[in-house]
Structures are given as structure tokens and as C-alpha cells.
Amino acid sequence: MKLSHLIACSLFAGSLLFTAQAHNHKAKADIVDTAVAAGSFTTLVTAVQAAELVDTLKGKGPFTVFAPNDAAFAKIPAADLNALVADKAALTNVLTYHVVAGKVMAADVVNLTSAKTVQxxxxxxxxxxxxxxxNGAKVIATDIETSNGVIHVLDTVVMPSN
Structure with missing residues (x-):
């Protein structure tokens, strides 16, 4: 067998194994991996990386994340968003304002009038x-379960008071 065929077969087998693992692992993905896989949280994931919060949100948790999708971030003027991403302290403040300690499912959220954030x-x-x-942002999707918590999707980025 030619080396090129061997490599192609190995790559094919590896991709099948990765696909099978991804399928079996899907329910066990953490908050960050779930957000990446969804494809509609690219700005949020970029912001989490810039704030160096990836390891935290991959941690044991559990966490409840009220996650603004890309359309929510698109509502922020580009200059303001770029300035926020460039200011790590301000970015961390905003991102942690979207996170609540514990796993709070939608059935529980509807019975609350407020929730303390990790911020x-x-x-x-x-x-x-x-x-x-x-905070005025509409929850447009709920109960996206992860291995370390749950994600509820917001249509707007919420900002803490200073």
C-alpha cells in the first residue's frame, strides 16, 4: 500500500472516530465547547478568550450562562465593542455579569425576580x-444543558451598572 493511501485511510479512520466521539460526547460538552459547536456565539467565545475566562467556564461549575448570541453583540456599535474587548477588566466585568453560580433551569428562572451574578x-x-x-433582554432559547451547567440565550448583551 502506498504511503499516500495509508495516510488517507488513517485520516478517514481518524475522522470517523472523531465524529463518533463528538456524537457520544455531545451531551457532555462543557459551556465553552457547547457555545463553539453552536456556531451562533462566535463573538461571545472571542470575548471569553480575550478575558481569559475559558478555563473558568470549562471548570466544574455548575454555571448558568445567559449567553448573548452573535445578533445580540451586533447591536453594539463596532467601536464600542472593540473598545470593550480591548479593556480586559471591563470585558471581564460584562461577561461575568452574564453568569450565575449553580444550574438554574428555565422552570426555575420563571419563578425568580432576580439572580446574583458571579460579577x-x-x-x-x-x-x-x-x-x-x-434586564430587558429577551430569553430566546433555554435549557441548553452542558456538562458543567446550562445556557439560556439572550437577544441583547446586558450591561452591569458601574
């Missing part, structure tokens, strides 16, 4: 017309 301030939670809002 230290409270998020205001309101249920109106069957929709849940966190």
Missing part, C-alpha cells in the same frame, strides 16, 4: 406575556 450584581428577571426578560 456581584443582580440580574432583574421578569416574565411578561409568556416571555422571560433578563
Amino acid at each position: 456581584g450584581q443582580d440580574l432583574n428577571i421578569e416574565v411578561k406575556d409568556g416571555n422571560v426578560f433578563v
